[in-house]
Amino acid sequence: MTTLRLPTPEELEPADRKVLEDVAKRLGVTPNKMSMIWRAQSHWPQHLEANHRQMLYSFRFQGQIPTLTKEAMHAAVSMTNRCEF
């Protein structure tokens, strides 16, 4: 069980729902099909959008570091941080 329940898009204010739907579209899914890590941020879609944008320009940035290496770093930090998710 999560700390806060995960809201459905229909529960959100129209402006918030629009932000949520835009991010979901960029992720290639519908809001209800987003990964839990994104749905967990959907009470405040502007925060979700800020994190999505930050991710695009860091973890997902196609720079000099290969994707596999970044995934390995992510796994290592999560292991060290006892992050079960």
Add this chain to the structure above:
Amino acid sequence: MLRLGVGERGVSEILAVAEHTAGLCALAESLRLPVDLPDPIEPSGPYAVRPVAPAQLEGEAATAMAEIKDWARDGLGVDHVPLLWRSLAHLPRLMASTWRKERLVMSAGRLDEAAKACVAFAVASFKQSPYMTAYTTARLRRSQGLDDKAMVELAGSVMHYVSFNTISHGMLLEPAATEMRASDFVDS
């Protein structure tokens, strides 16, 4: 990681780099090691652990210390043996066995050396260890030739991991799957 095809051995390599680096972070902080990269510096203060001179070592420990000195020249770009290893040498067998583990864990396997060096940097940064962050940065700069932009790309990625770990902790998110096997991810 399994989906990306590194297999259970590859995930085990990531875990090995993570635990090894986390352990070295704890060691460096336990001994309060000052950062001696790139310039050598000796510990000071009444309670500092004084490093062992390489000439005092014999046998396997002397061999390991000579290997570290050779490696540090290319791997870290320095002509001295880092304090981490000279301090550990008070227990010569511990120093030698830790060096053997370092070579095993950080050498290319399912993941190449560059990827493992990035993983070690990520863990040292996350653990906020000044010594090991400097050590792993020197390794990336020297042996992998990373420039400023690449270093920021790495640091920015670590920032993202910590942010999302915090969200998953705060929301008590449960993993989507448990007891995963590589075979679960083979394309059918």
